[in-house]
Amino acid sequence: MLKRVFLSLLVLIGLLLLTVLGLDRWMSWKTAPYIYDExxxxxxxxxxxxxxxxxxxxxxxxxxxxxxxxxxxxxxxxxxxxxxxx
Structure with a gap:
């Protein structure tokens, strides 16, 4: 039972981390045309x-x-x- 809860929590944290990283990459990709270096x-x-x-x-x-x-x-x-x- 404890192992199942731990595994579920680990999967949930992994999905949350993947979502945050995915949103960061998506936001960078969508705003890239509006960023000027020169x-x-x-x-x-x-x-x-x-x-x-x-x-x-x-x-x-x-x-x-x-x-x-x-x-x-x-x-x-x-x-x-x-x-x-x-």
């Missing part, structure tokens, strides 16, 4: 949105995600690819 490939847009993150870690060190997001927004704005940011 500024010249970025299409012109009237409005840009910078997604938020913490500016600093708890230790007081600047968050690199924040730094790169802000730098990317500045580059897009200065190149004329985006007019307004929110």
């Amino acid at each position: 500024l010249q490939d970025l299409p012109y847009r009237q409005v840009g949105v910078v997604l938020g993150t913490a500016k600093y870690y708890r230790t007081g060190v600047i968050n690199q995600y924040y730094r790169y997001r802000i730098q990317g927004a500045i580059n897009a704005y200065n190149s004329g690819k985006v007019i307004i940011y929110y």
